[in-house]
Amino acid sequence: MNIAFIGLGIMGKPMALNLIRAGHTLFAVDIVPEAVEAVASQGAVVCKTPAEAARQAGLVLTMLPNSPQVRQVIKGPQGVLEGLKPGSVVVDMSSIDPNVSIDLCAKVEAAGGEMIDAPVSGGEPKAIDGTVSFMCGGKAQVFEGVKPVLGAMGASVVLVGGIGSGNMTKLANQIIVAGNIAAMAEAFALATKAGVDPEKVFEAVRGGLAGSTVLGAKMPMVLGRNFKPGFRIELHIKDLQNAASAAEALDMELPLTAGILAQMRALDARGCGGLDHSALVQFYEEKEGIEVKKQ
DSSP states (O other): OEEEEEOOSTTHHHHHHHHHHTTOEEEEEOSOHHHHHHHHTTTOEEOSSHHHHHHTOSEEEEOOSSHHHHHHHHHSTTOHHHHOOTTOEEEEOSOOOHHHHHHHHHHHHHTTOEEEEOOEESHHHHHHHTOEEEEEESOHHHHHHHHHHHHTTEEEEEEEESTTHHHHHHHHHHHHHHHHHHHHHHHHHHHHHTTOOHHHHHHHHTTSTTOOHHHHHHHHHHHTTOOOOSSBHHHHHHHHHHHHHHHHHTTOOOHHHHHHHHHHHHHHHTTOTTSBGGGGHHHHHHHHTOOOOOO
């Protein structure tokens, strides 16, 4: 299948490579030359604009940082809508405000296309090995048509509901992940402050009820002082801000989310926004004068 793929960042590039390995022809667009070159070396066709890529394909995939970038790529100058062919499907895999997904879907449908919002979870490692989870919103018939393509990049592809519900599900996911990381950071800071070996604490709790996918993936990074981003703090801030906006529109408070968001913002202000979100532990380390690491 001819697929336009727009956005070749930490997640997008390995996902695009998995599609090429699955036998699809990609028409790739990104503002970073090195990212485009990486997929071009594996057979992707390089396009200068989203409109140019959309003209070549019946399926358009976008994987971008946030709502403004998705808006620009889809309906801005030389955007997807300028090249969209009637009957084409746009699948936005970015994590954005659900209301933006709803608005853009209306624009895509007015241009003769269809749209699915399909944000992903799993981070860079799962993007590389093709096991991310897709949370999708849109029409069931349209979803069934694109599901096999998404399956080439992910282990789980689930239709949650109508357009926008995919991103609402992703916001719920990000609250849960943030809560896990914040609890992990606080707990292991406490153990370290008390003089207990955090690596031994990890071994003791990981197999019990406190164990989780987040703990298993992130605690070894903390212990090894490896904060190379699989998912950056600044991006998690974006997701929690979108969750707060969605809650405000529903006249709902998110006190736990608000507290964690404040911690992440404090780290971002200190120049840590580009680190992996497991670096949230540094919020406690700096306050308590400790370092959670292997002893």
